Amino acid sequence: MKHRQTDMAAAVMRELDALRSLPRPVYGQVLGLPNHAIGQRHRHPWAQLSYAARGVVEVVVESGRYVAPPLHAVWVPAGVPHAVRSAEGTEIRSLYIAPAALADAGGACRVLTVAPLLRELIRTFGEFPVEYDEQGEQGRLVAVLLDQLASAPKADLMVPWPRDARLRRLCRELQAHPERGTTLQEYAARLGVSDKTLSRLFLQQTGLSFRAWRQRLRVLAALPLLERGDRVTDVAIACGYDSMSAFVAAFRGFAGLTPGEFFKARAR
Structure with missing residues (x-):
């Protein structure tokens, strides 16, 4: 099982390296490559939201360990080296977000509280096509999703690292x-x-x-x-x-x- 997870992470890393730009300001379909824990330290030019639909996700950065149980998610700003860990059976829903899509996309890593509305928006977005219609209903839903992310309360579920x-x-x-x-x-x-x-x-x-x-x-x-x-x-x-x-x-x-x-x- 461990070798299979390692091989999967390596395959995801190759796909990430090949992804030069996001097809839309928000990317993260249910079967897409963000939905795997990558245990090795890596970085990318987009912000990342790692949410556990089931289980607990841990994101490790130089300055600390961020833990997201159900109804929480870890926000990782663009360019920050990080690793994502989770136990077997964890169901991850991750979003990659272009920094320009959110006014407060920078800053430090943090754990966010995922309210029921935001949870349903993440689930619904996961079913959209990769190149969703930005001008239609799907684009309007994404705008609401981003608004909810911008106002999501911060949760103090982290351990600072010396x-x-x-x-x-x-x-x-x-x-x-x-x-x-x-x-x-x-x-x-x-x-x-x-x-x-x-x-x-x-x-x-x-x-x-x-x-x-x-x-x-x-x-x-x-x-x-x-x-x-x-x-x-x-x-x-x-x-x-x-x-x-x-x-x-x-x-x-x-x-x-x-x-x-x-x-x-x-x-x-």
Whole structure:
């Protein structure tokens, strides 16, 4: 399965390289090439919206990891190197958008909340021909889609990534093993610095304390597990929490909702 996904990603990359310009200001049909996760770092001259109709999508850029569960999408500005990751079974709907099509097409990567209307617009657009009628009904729907994208609220579903090579190694370990309870003091000893120095460096590099950063990482690591239907107790343990109540409290503190409330929108 892994080799098949790698071959598919390589084929998509070849198609992307061959695509010199978009046939229309917005491109992204259901069977088109954007609807595959490309795990290797790449860039293109168009903005990209990666939305998971099912599952959870993660977009990795130099400055952070952006996670989009159901009813969310990741906006990647044109020219930004990025990789897209998703678990098996994730159904991606991605749009490529010419920078001139949106006034606010630049800026930084961000996670957007996909309201029901925007979700239906993305689904409907996916059935349009590649060269849709820009002057007719299809063009008017695309204009509404772009308006909805421009006004979509931002969701704070990202983990900032440090620039310091030592911290990046530490963060990669934490991401691979969110269940580990290694303390800041233990990491500081491993790096040969004081815990105060490591704490200050972490805050400078990420804008978050070590504790807050790991809390956010653990909550976001839980999203794919919850989305595939794992028990909340099992997810709590897998993400480093001693009890389900501690995990639910941390989740609510970050997302403002319990895990059940957060994912209830899937059934709407």
